[in-house]
Amino acid sequence: MQDVLTREDILAHLETQRLGRALEVYASIDSTNTRAMVWARQGAPDGALVCAEEQTAGRGRLGRRWHAPAGSSLLFSLILRPSIAPSHAQQITMLCSLGILTAVRSITGVEALIKWPNDLVIGGKKVGGILTELGLVGQRLDFVVVGVGLNVNLDPSAIPEAMMPPTSLSAELGAPVPRRALLCSILQAIEERYFAFENGGQPVAEWRDHLATLGQPVQVGTAEEVVVGVAENVDAEGALLVRVSDGSLRRVLVGDVTLRGHRV
Ligand code: BTN
Helix, strand or coil, X not given: CCCCCCHHHHHHHCCCCCCCCCEEEECCECCHHHHHHHHHHCCCCCCCEEEECCECCCECHHHCECCCCCCCEEEEEEEECCXXXXXXXXXXXXXHHHHHHHHHHHHHCCCCEEECCCEEEECCEEEEEEEEEEEEECCEEEEEEEEEEEECCCCHHHCCCCCCCECCHHHHHCCCCCHXXXXXXXXXXXXXXXXXXXXXXXXXXXXXXXXCCCCCEEEEECCCCEEEEEEEEECCCXXXXXXXXXXXXXXXXXXXXXXXXXXX
16 A cells, blocks of 8 residues: 655644644654654654654653554554643553554554553554653643554554564455554544543543553563562552552552563
């Protein structure tokens, strides 16, 4: 499928009011998140979007790299300016994850889930990831950059050895997926949730319902330690609550989950 993303084509099909209306599309860039952070500091409006067909230095969570062959994926970074405290920023990531799942289901029929905190998975394989970065002015949240990498039309064997086995939407579906339609649908689904959030809605209950991680025996690697137990719940800030062997509940805000016994 010859499916080149262009600014004109995206704008011609976008049905959002705010998201993606300020838009930059690059054939190749170092990282859409890096560009979005610069643009946001220069005053990019709420909902501004940076997309690329290829990244030469795509960044993943916890200092990892994000690899995607040119033209194979959706690689984009959304700049949002919610009026919330920095400690609530995970709610923005939650509503973006949910928007992506909704659009993936609507365009492809494929049911993806969320692996805590920010991985998008299908049947235990990783189909996408989200890197959220914050812009602060003093203690105040100035903006959030939500960077999304979604494996759309790629051969999973093209992805280098990773923490989790990779997959793609086309591999799951057995057919290519129209990236522009998917992108427009994702932006629409995120916008609906973002507007609801602006009006006081909370995404955490819906996010919890789409987590693949709850009820599983896990080990969660954090910067300081590895927490081993059963993933019992998440709290309003998106922290994972893990029941450990002494019966107590440990709260982990940032980390990487492995299902005990094997990587997922
Ligand atoms: C992860 O699972 O580690 C998160 C990956 C996030 C990758 C996306 S690709 C678009 C955006 N730009 C980046 O440099 N990273 C994010």
